Amino acid sequence: MTAHRSSRRGFLKVSTAAVAAAAAARPTILRGAADSTAANSKLRLALVGCGGQGRGVMRGLLGAGAQLVALCDPDAAQIDRGRKDAGDQGKDAKPYEDYRKLLDDAGTFDAVLVGTPDHWHAPLCKAFMKAGKHVYCEKPLTHSVAESRELRELSRASKVVTQMGNQGSASASLRRCVEVIQAGALGTIREMYEWGVGVTAREGSAEGEDPIPQGFNWDLWVGPSAMRPFKKDVYHPFRWRGWFDFGNGGLADICCHTINLPLRALDLDYPSKIVINMEDGKQVKDKAAVEFHFPAKGSRPATRLHWQGNGLPPAEVIQPLKDAYKGKIPGGFGIVLVGEKGCIYTSHWNTGALIRLTGEDKPKDVLHHEATKDIPQTLPRVGNHQQEFVDACLGKGKTFSDFDFGGKLSEIGLAGVLGVRAGKSLDWDGEKMQAANAPETTKFIHQEYRKKWLT
Template sequence: MSQSKSTSRRTFLTQTAAATTCIAAASSRRLFAAANDRLNVAFIGVGGRGGVNLKTIAGDASVNVVALCDVNRKNLEKAAQNHPKARTYEDFRLLYDDTNDYDAVVVSTSEHTHAYATMPALKLGKHVYCEKPLTHNVYEARAITKAAADAGVVTQMGTQIHAGSNYHRVVELVQSGAIGKVREVHTWVGRAWGLQSPADAKANGDTVSVQQRPTEAMTPPDFLNWDLWLGPAQYRPFHEVYFPGPKWYRWWDFGNGTMSDLGSHWNDLAYWAMKFDAPKTIEAFGDDPHPEIAPASMSAVYHYDARGNLPAAKHFWYQGTHKPEIWKSKGIPQWNSGTLFVGDKGMLLSDYGKHLLLPEDEFKDFEPPTPFVPDSPGHHQQWIDACRGEGQTGSPFSYAGPLTEANHLGNVAFRVGRAIDWDAASMKVPHADADRFLRRIDPRDGWSLS
């Protein structure tokens, strides 16, 4: 790929990010200038992760819960008991068609409806907090990133660990050159949601080892609106292998397996610290791809061009039984999940809550740099504060969108079955039958992002 094309790709993403940050800050100051303003919030998805988001965000005294939405009536009724003044909905499309008395929206639905619940809010000029992964596919990620920039609102993807002090310190160490120039990063996770044998499923704590789409239909629970849960996905009869979560993670129609689930958290650290933009080439390795179910175990390698004064670098991803060679040879501590930065002056190993400079004896007298990544009041609180014009979010869609794209591209390379070159500006993969994996080709009638 030519240097000019690479530069154009980086310029495109940088300009998008800058536009979103500047406009969002201006918009939030305009809408919530007074410290005692109430932030009226609508919540779409209020069970599981959504229930946590509701409890945490509504716990701020400045937040007023005006609407609740869930396709699961149990979840909706429980949330309504705690917020009796809020309107309730099963279909978020009706919420958006109803009134306009909210300032912000929190989206915590299943992965395949994230974009469909988020896009209307952006078009209405509402601030948005959306759970990870931001979208179900590459096309949706780009569309949501652009819509957020056009709207000029405050956004945050739910990568809560991004606000943790450990990630902040690791970013500072990498970017200050503590281990020299970094040309190689390895990220691995022990979880293995996806296609696997019954024995492996049991060993991984996975309750489903089904190998094919069920042909028999089951009656949905009486509290579940199955048609609305399917959303844009083509209709299929209800079966217990899809619901409740996290069973749906493994099915391509609804999720993207471990990569999109945990990649949002674990690849975030490498993406942030290394200032990655759009990958140039992506390769993936594992068993033959299944047409319906994501892999439990796989690995991928992303090739990134030089970025400013940062050298070209490779980012390796491993899930399930796949691990870095240095891990398998016990050249580093046997952490179940982690990220290893390999520099020309040493290595840096990190997980969510701790990090380690290696070799340890060579860094025993090391003095860390003065902190320059500000501590966060908390991932949810950061979003609330930014909506009120106080500070910025750590994972706005201008950042989370390209990160989500990169994660999805690892799965695209896996499903294509060969290395792919990525032209980020045109959103094309030359010489590969990849378009069907970049977007949902045939969303059901009544479901559109336009």
């Protein structure tokens, strides 16, 4: 939303061929077609992790035509909630406390929805993919950088469909933003701003101990992480997100939504530097909590993503949005990509994007902007994220956020978490998964598992 002056007609002269070529060169292709599930059969689904997010995605998959056959969770109460939320399909779903028992019955299901806390994502995805099952896993894909890399490599070698649960990937809004940005409508983009989500979480464990509820296998819930006493309303069911051992805080939670559009539209590689503006665990005033510095690539110059955390973007960036929404931005958070010819704002979920070109008073819906209407559609449109997964498992199309793409997205966000945990800026080598100036982060990159509950 800078005041640069340029013609709004210039970018409309981009040819269809040029746009198509640009799109082909960027990581926006669809991957992950099914190899084995019959096109006209029902997709038999097992839900592993029956918490609120898992149940919500389950309902979407059932609505897309999947058939629920199993519910797995170390907490029997969560299984009961999953059965209730599944309606008629929940009546016959077989319950499992231990996912390894579910693996013993591998012939009874085709696909798995992993809706557990983050620390279980990688072990479960790996186990089920090796068993030949299609896997939909909630975001972030994993709990550590090295886990993401391992799942990316496994997904390339596997003949199963994968999809990470950043549901906004299926939105027409995100896909149109990619097309518009790659067509050059915003010109060169050097700065991006995210706001409304903090980056901190807690190390260690809570003090004290409470009785473990009946029907809850706490040892299994902790799984590969370091064991600790059970404490009521501290970790389970949802507060695990605020502990680094289980969820890595807000940055890990939201990165796969927020960085989704920039990664696709700008063909970003790993950041080469991650700047941490935190002192004693508190964000430095008037600075972004975390800055991701992405190097130049081809004709695209270097660009920065400012993860504002508890702060806001500069006034000249945020004020037009406040004006458009009469002083209050819906949800209180989002991301803005600022180019030399204009900017795009979108929610964290990659929906409801608005574009404002230089010289325009107010941002407008990116799907219905008069000046960009001639930019061709190069990406397919789908009903929703869950439908895309079900269809791909049945041999109809491919997924847009497969584990290869989702894993890279997770690696980038989790690299920021490393800086937060280390309390220092990182000289980051994404390919090698290491920070030369912070060897102390190695233990977080390559985590040691408690092996009791692993396959």
